[in-house]
Amino acid sequence: MILSDNVIPRTDVIKRAGRIGAEIRNIKLSGDLPEQMIASINELLLEHKVIFFRDQLHLDDAEQERFAIRFGELAPHPTLGAIKGTASIIELDSTRAGSRADLWHTDGTFVNAYPKIAVLRGIVMPPFGGDTVWSNTASAYLDLAPPLQRLADRLWAVHSNAFDYAILARVSELDKKHLDEVFTKTIYQTEHPVVRVHPETGERTLVLGALVQNFVGLPKYVGQKLFDLFQSHITALENTVRWTWKDGDVAIWDNRATQHYAVNDYGDQHRLVHRATVAGEVPVSIDGRSSVTRITGPKAPATKTGHTIG
Ligand SMILES: O=C(O)CCC(=O)C(=O)O
Numbered sequence: 001m002i003l004s005d006n007v008i009p010r011t012d013v014i015k016r017a018g019r020i021g022a023e024i025r026n027i028k029l030s031g032d033l034p035e036q037m038i039a040s041i042n043e044l045l046l047e048h049k050v051i052f053f054r055d056q057l058h059l060d061d062a063e064q065e066r067f068a069i070r071f072g073e074l075a076p077h078p079t080l081g082a083i084k085g086t087a088s089i090i091e092l093d094s095t096r097a098g099s100r101a102d103l104w105h106t107d108g109t110f111v112n113a114y115p116k117i118a119v120l121r122g123i124v125m126p127p128f129g130g131d132t133v134w135s136n137t138a139s140a141y142l143d144l145a146p147p148l149q150r151l152a153d154r155l156w157a158v159h160s161n162a163f164d165y166a167i168l169a170r171v172s173e174l175d176k177k178h179l180d181e182v183f184t185k186t187i188y189q190t191e192h193p194v195v196r197v198h199p200e201t202g203e204r205t206l207v208l209g210a211l212v213q214n215f216v217g218l219p220k221y222v223g224q225k226l227f228d229l230f231q232s233h234i235t236a237l238e239n240t241v242r243w244t245w246k247d248g249d250v251a252i253w254d255n256r257a258t259q260h261y262a263v264n265d266y267g268d269q270h271r272l273v274h275r276a277t278v279a280g281e282v283p284v285s286i287d288g289r290s291s292v293t294r295i296t297g298p299k300a301p302a303t304k305t306g307h308t309i310g
């Protein structure tokens with residue numbers, strides 16, 4: 001019997017899709033939960049990759065962070081920082097530029113030690129639309145045919161917070177200016193293995209998503225096709241779970257084994273979420289090499305911009 005069975009009854013864990021996602025009932029999240037409970041939540045997180053808790057309306061920013069810090073050090077966003085009075089919380093408010101994360105991504109992969117866990121609290125959720133979808137990057141790896149696994153095993157990709165305007169067609173001129181000024185005030189470029197070994201489960205997971213710029217040693221055009229091929233395995237519907245939010249819901253994901261996408265279908269209805277972030281480990285490839293941040297510098301020439309993903 002695994003640890004969590006003693007602490008969280010199996011009947012309080014309700015799977016929400018075949019390969020990823022479970023709702024956990026009858027827990028009031030707080031910084032004061034006993035250590036065994038935190039260990040059990042972590043165990044369920046590793047198993048299900050994203051876990052959901054309803055009715056957490058008692059949480060404020062401080063308590064959200066007191067809970068999150070039980071899983072590790074809090075990590076502010078490298079360029080956005082954290083909202084006032086918090087160590088790591090970013091606010092995504094639909095009325096503000098760049099707050100719609102409608103691209104498949106893993107958070108923060110433009111740095112080497114990108115976050116391991118995110119705790120997202122739905123504060124004002126629209127009555128319809130605005131779901132979030134997560135995908136399982138460990139099962140996606142297993143879905144690859146063995147020759148494609150061997151190819152992925154050896155590939156490395158460059159991730160950056162610099163973006164081409166072309167892929168952000170929905171962003172207005174005003175948004176571009178804001179994103180340019182805030183999100184990409186420093187440009188990071190990091191080389192990650194396409195396949196990392198999960199430090200807690202030993203699983204192989206794919207490290208890709210919207211922050212990928214190119215594959216090391218591959219022409220852009222070829223790389224784009226390969227990227228699409230790998231991403232299509234990650235985002236296959238069978239490999240995802242979709243959450244319809246209510247105010248007070250909390251979603252916690254293992255950012256080392258997932259990608260996510262915030263569905264942008266709620267028009268100008270208000271949607272407000274706060275995310276606390278737990279620092280992660282530097283990824284290690286299957287042959288034991290670590291990710292490297294190659295460039296950390298002031299913003300380069302004006303052809304690039306950013307987005308709040310990550
Ligand atoms: O708004 C959401 O549902 C998810 C936003 C996101 O990508 C994040 O918090 O990392």
Ligand SMILES: [Fe+2]
Nearest residue numbers: 101107309310
């Ligand atoms: Fe995100």
